[in-house]
Amino acid sequence: xxxxxxxxxRSEAAVSIELETPDMTLNIGPQHPSTHGVLRLVAKVDxxxxxxxxxxxxxxxxxxxxxxxxxxxxxxxxxxxxxxxVSGFANEVPFIVGVEKLMGIEAPERAQYIRMILxxxxxxxxxxxxxxxxxxxxxxxxxxxxxxxxxxxILELIEEVTGGRFHPNFNRVGGVKPAxxxxxxTKKQSMDLPQGFFQRTREAMxxxxxxxxxxxxxxxxxxxxxxxxxxxxxxxxxxxxxFGLTGPNLRASGVAYDLRKVESLLPYDEIDFDIAVRPxxxxxxxxxxxxxxxxxxxxxxxxxxxxIPSGPLQAKVPRVLKAPRxxxxxxxxxxxxxxxxxxxxxxxKNPYRLxxxxxxxxxxxxxxxxxxxxxxxxxxxxxGSLDFVLGDVDR
Amino acid sequence: MSxxxxxxxxxxxxxxxxxxxxxxxxxxALVEELGAVRAIVEFETVRIEVERxxxxxxxxAAREKLELFSWLSAIDWSKDVEVGEPVDDPDALDxxxxxxxxxxxxxxxxxxxxxxxxxxxNPSIDSLAPTIGxxxxxxxxxxxxxxxxxxxxxxxxxxxxxxxxxxHPLLKSYPLISxxxxxxxxxxDVEAMxxxxxxxxxxxxxxxx
Numbered sequence: 001x002x003x004x005x006x007x008x009x010r011s012e013a014a015v016s017i018e019l020e021t022p023d024m025t026l027n028i029g030p031q032h033p034s035t036h037g038v039l040r041l042v043a044k045v046d047x048x049x050x051x052x053x054x055x056x057x058x059x060x061x062x063x064x065x066x067x068x069x070x071x072x073x074x075x076x077x078x079x080x081x082x083x084x085x086v087s088g089f090a091n092e093v094p095f096i097v098g099v100e101k102l103m104g105i106e107a108p109e110r111a112q113y114i115r116m117i118l119x120x121x122x123x124x125x126x127x128x129x130x131x132x133x134x135x136x137x138x139x140x141x142x143x144x145x146x147x148x149x150x151x152x153x154i155l156e157l158i159e160e161v162t163g164g165r166f167h168p169n170f171n172r173v174g175g176v177k178p179a180x181x182x183x184x185x186t187k188k189q190s191m192d193l194p195q196g197f198f199q200r201t202r203e204a205m206x207x208x209x210x211x212x213x214x215x216x217x218x219x220x221x222x223x224x225x226x227x228x229x230x231x232x233x234x235x236x237x238x239x240x241x242x243f244g245l246t247g248p249n250l251r252a253s254g255v256a257y258d259l260r261k262v263e264s265l266l267p268y269d270e271i272d273f274d275i276a277v278r279p280x281x282x283x284x285x286x287x288x289x290x291x292x293x294x295x296x297x298x299x300x301x302x303x304x305x306x307x308i309p310s311g312p313l314q315a316k317v318p319r320v321l322k323a324p325r326x327x328x329x330x331x332x333x334x335x336x337x338x339x340x341x342x343x344x345x346x347x348x349k350n351p352y353r354l355x356x357x358x359x360x361x362x363x364x365x366x367x368x369x370x371x372x373x374x375x376x377x378x379x380x381x382x383x384g385s386l387d388f389v390l391g392d393v394d395r
Numbered sequence: 396m397s398x399x400x401x402x403x404x405x406x407x408x409x410x411x412x413x414x415x416x417x418x419x420x421x422x423x424a425l426v427e428e429l430g431a432v433r434a435i436v437e438f439e440t441v442r443i444e445v446e447r448x449x450x451x452x453x454x455x456a457a458r459e460k461l462e463l464f465s466w467l468s469a470i471d472w473s474k475d476v477e478v479g480e481p482v483d484d485p486d487a488l489d490x491x492x493x494x495x496x497x498x499x500x501x502x503x504x505x506x507x508x509x510x511x512x513x514x515x516x517n518p519s520i521d522s523l524a525p526t527i528g529x530x531x532x533x534x535x536x537x538x539x540x541x542x543x544x545x546x547x548x549x550x551x552x553x554x555x556x557x558x559x560x561x562x563h564p565l566l567k568s569y570p571l572i573s574x575x576x577x578x579x580x581x582x583x584d585v586e587a588m589x590x591x592x593x594x595x596x597x598x599x600x601x602x603x604x
Contacts, residue, residue: 058555065540066564069479070571101438241462241501243529255501257463263504325483328438329497329508342495342508344470348480357466357497365532394555 023051026376030059036133037390039364041383045376053371053379055364060394068354073099073321076354078169080341083358084392086129087122087335089158089168095341096171097265098330102323102345103173105315109267111175113308114193116266117201118158118170119332120297120304124208125154126335127290127297130387134287135219137384138228143218150211153204160194173321175314192313198305208298212291220291229283233370233382236281243369244362247337248289249386253281259333266332271303283385290387293335322349334359336387360392425460425507429453434507441507442495450511451521454496458527461498461506467523467533469494469541473515473567478574492518492543496530513543522547540565 029040038059044051064083068076080095081088093115100107107115132147155165162168162177170177219225235245237253250257258275260268276292278285323345331340340357363386370382422434422441431453432444445453458464470493474485482488492513499506513520522545523530534545535554542563545551553560562569 058553058557061555063564066478066569066571070574239528242464242527244464244466246463246465257501326437327440327442329440329506338465338499340465340497342466342468342497346480346482350479352479352482353470355466355468355495361532362466362529365529369528 021046028379030056036384036388039390039393041367041379043371043376043379048375048377050371050374050376050379053368055367057364057390057393060390062395064395065354065356068351068356070350072349073173073323073351076351077171078167080356081167081169082391083356083395084126084334084336084339084360084389085166086389087126088164088166089118089122089162089170090126090332090334091339092168092171093119093265094330094332094339095343096173097332098328098341098343099173099321099323101328101330102326102343103317103321105174105317107175108312108315109309110311111313111315112266113304114161114176114313115171116268116271117301117304117308118161118168119266120301121154121158121201123297123335124294124301125151125158127294128154128211130287130290131215131219131294134384134387135225137380138225140219140222140225143215146211146214146218150207153207157197157201157204160197160200172314172317174317175312177313198308201301201305205298205302208294212295212298215291220288226284228378228381229287229385231280231282231284232378233283233374233385234281235366235370239366239369240281243366245337245366246362247334247359248276248293249286249337249363251276252278252285252289254279259331259338263331265330268300270307271300273300273303283381286385286387320349322347323351331357336360336389336392337363356395358392358395360388360390361395364388364393421505422507425457429456431509441505443507443509445509445511447511447513447520450494450509451523451526454498454509454523455526457498457507457509461500463499463501463506464527464529465497465499465506467494467496467530467537469537469543469565471515471541471565471567475568477568477570479567490515492541494520494537494543496523518542519544519546521545524548539563542566 023044023046026043026045027040028043030038040056042054042056064079067079071079077092077096080091083091128147128151132144135143158168159165162170235253237255240250240253240255246257254277256275256277261275273296276289276296278289325345325347327342327344329340329342331338337359338357339359342355342357343351344353346352367383371379374382418439418441419436422436422443426434426443430449432446435442435444472482472488472491472493474481474488474490492515494511494513496509497506498509511520520543522534524534524545525547531548531550532554534548535551537543538545538551539553539556540563
């Protein structure tokens, strides 16, 4: 889309004579509030224009791929939900399902539905963090309070079931952990979800519809937000695919690719929902896709709560978990995109190698490409619109 | 070149030609089309073996069909294992690096992991970064973690690790220092880990976890 004349930056309009100016190096971060953690950007700028950007990452590298090699499959679940801590539960699912595939176990249907409900709650919670931080980075402070307040309702639901707000560690090979605070305590009868959980979930989903409408009014129609985001940081679909962008960032570039539809590890095929797609590829569309996804996720949770079958939470598994020799790639739609694990098993209790395909790593790798030639004030707007978490980038 | 029947035999020796599943069929058609070595289909995961010299060419050709570049990484197949459990049968192991690259289709669930083998002594392979921009970071990671040289990558500098870091941490021979200093607290289980009934003699790797 072409920039309307009133939106051309002043610095651009004023320059009419050609001056030889040396590039200035602008160092942003690693400790900068707009970088969502510890990300450093070394930008070469010519006046207000960015000539090149070199992201420097690794300040939070914890070496999960190495650590996984000395941990048993059950212990790795506790690690993987710390990769992208904004949506911890969603990271556990592809790993556990990958191990289940190797071992030839299938989780009972009720456990799969619980996984689906919690994954969608994690998605809403992750997108609400985006809904609070992104307008803040653009200068609007009010949505922060609204979105974070509503996120608390989601985190409470997650805590009620799993016992943890951020790091549920709730998945077990062959099912889910007996829920905290619910049902029987005897070992023979597996415990179930807390009483009244479904009712509270339904109420929370109604609140989510309300907050989406509120954010719509506060942010979507806001002229200043539109000026900062429409037509800014456009990612063409072919570049998005080349850099491995997935999730809302890819869908905002017009590619209707959602792993929940194409290759689902959970019973999403029994749920009626739409993929949120926008054609523009700019920051505004990336924001809109996420807003639409909150509504869709609320719809999924409602249907899942209605349809959840009764039954056990855990399939029969051997006492010592040993995956047979083999290699499996298991991936799922994380709130930020494709999250995958390549598990190489040599028949032992630990994986021989675990490759973690983290979403934000690929999503961030396009940054040097899209920032080239942009204005310095747009840097934060573009960076924030990619919605990355540094723990997910650095692993 | 393509040795299709062998590949299916290896995974499911009892399946005859009539019951070849659609995924294997799809993988073998892809092997044929790209001139790759063979396809291995296990656990719904397609691996396509490619010759090292045809790495860039094959992957670029495959991107016509599988548009999304998902990830690139490596595996160190080594007998010298400092951490974790060694391979199933160390004596039979062919020591090598495997470089893997995953491409996915955006139309459906299809996707494949392309695999090629590198010499452990002097690992080097042509870089994908000039044709696939997203491969640059993944190659930098594999470079620092395994010491693999990606010829043609414009910026093969450390990505995660400090510039003065010595060694390649994801090599199997690289020790996990924190574990050397202090044993894994997870060993102290309230309930002792039961021994598997069938493999009573298997005591290797017990101290490692």
